[in-house]
């Protein structure tokens with residue numbers, strides 16, 4: 001489905017309810033599979049969470065998790081310690097290009113049996129569930145935090161817990177803290193000090209009710225809309241001031257772009273104060289919140305300002321090579337972008353070409369990041385249904401704000 005987004009000059013302010021965080025949900029789904037008395041509220045309706053639940057319910061040998069990175073990584077660890085179970089874990093073409101070796105090596109250190117079905121280091125993988133023979137593991141921490149969260153999630157279900165030593169510069173740290181916080185919420189003890197994570201065993205039945213906060217990465221697109229519209233006053237639920245999600249750094253980042261965030265009764269209200277000259281800090285390091293990089297770059301492009309983002313090394317192995325994809329699509333619209341392995345510089349643009357068709361590369365965040373540009377120009381978004389990976393109601397919510405789309 002390709003969508004046309006006509007150019008609009010102002011939005012209809014309203015209140016939106018965003019679905020639960022897919023990151024929190026997918027952690028809690030694994031924990032509920034290990035501790036069935038756990039209950040979860042505000043579960044994400046994302047494809048990635050639906051696929052995770054389906055995989056956990058499945059008794060088939062072949063489990064296909066399509067594009068869902070967290071499902072791929074968390075289920076690798078989950079099935080690896082499920083004694084007596086044989087699973088072939090596979091995914092989409094892109095998933096078969098997303099590395100898994102660091103996690104597989106870590107699980108092998110524990111005595112788990114995992115082999116590659118096709119290319120060494122990549123899914124699909126065949127997993128023969130085994131009981132670990134040690135509780136100590138070391139792994140490289142600068143490629144994806146999901147490998148670390150995967151180990152943490154299964155740790156307490158093992159007789160001696162796990163002591164995980166992280167090597168190298170740790171990336172996407174808030175996601176590791178999110179895992180630790182959710183473990184604590186369900187009654188599992190653990191620490192993350194220096195480069196060592198220790199999770200205590202807990203073999204008792206845990207029965208806790210956990211309410212998932214709504215998804216801050218999804219909220220980022222409304223920050224972008226607010227920054228590009230003069231009259232923005234958008235309310236979104238349900239959020240907490242003390243979030244586990246690193247992408248809540250949006251509050252501070254978008255202050256530089258004139259957006260004020262107010263919390264009230266678990267909602268946030270975004271207002272465009274227009275009081276600041278829009279300008280990001282000279283260098284913005286996004287190694288702690290990689291998923292909002294696309295949103296920020298496109299907002300700056302729409303505002304006609306430049307930006308310099310660093311800490312983007314993980315973007316190349318996500319749903320697509322997001323650095324290349326951003327450069328290609330922004331340059332189609334008349335902008336100029338310079339990328340390296342881990343940085344992106346956007347030059348200030350004084351015009352945006354109209355009626356350009358944005359390719360989305362099977363990446364939900366490409367579709368959602370470019371949509372706010374309707375406040376500047378008319379554009380097309382290709383394969384617009386990709387948004388369902390994290391935010392199936394995205395286009396419906398955009399329509400509620402008066403951004404009408406036609407196919």
Ligand SMILES: O=C(O)C1=C[C@@H](OP(=O)(O)O)[C@@H](O)[C@H](O)C1
Pocket residue numbers: 022023024070143144145146149171172175290291314
């Ligand atoms: O643990 C998680 O829920 C996630 C961790 C991040 O991945 P990396 O640690 O690979 O950067 C993030 O990009 C992804 O969308 C979700």
Ligand SMILES: C=C(OP(=O)(O)O)C(=O)O
Pocket residue numbers: 067068069070071291318319365390
């Ligand atoms: C990178 C993402 O997801 P995952 O790695 O879980 O596929 C994302 O949602 O932006």
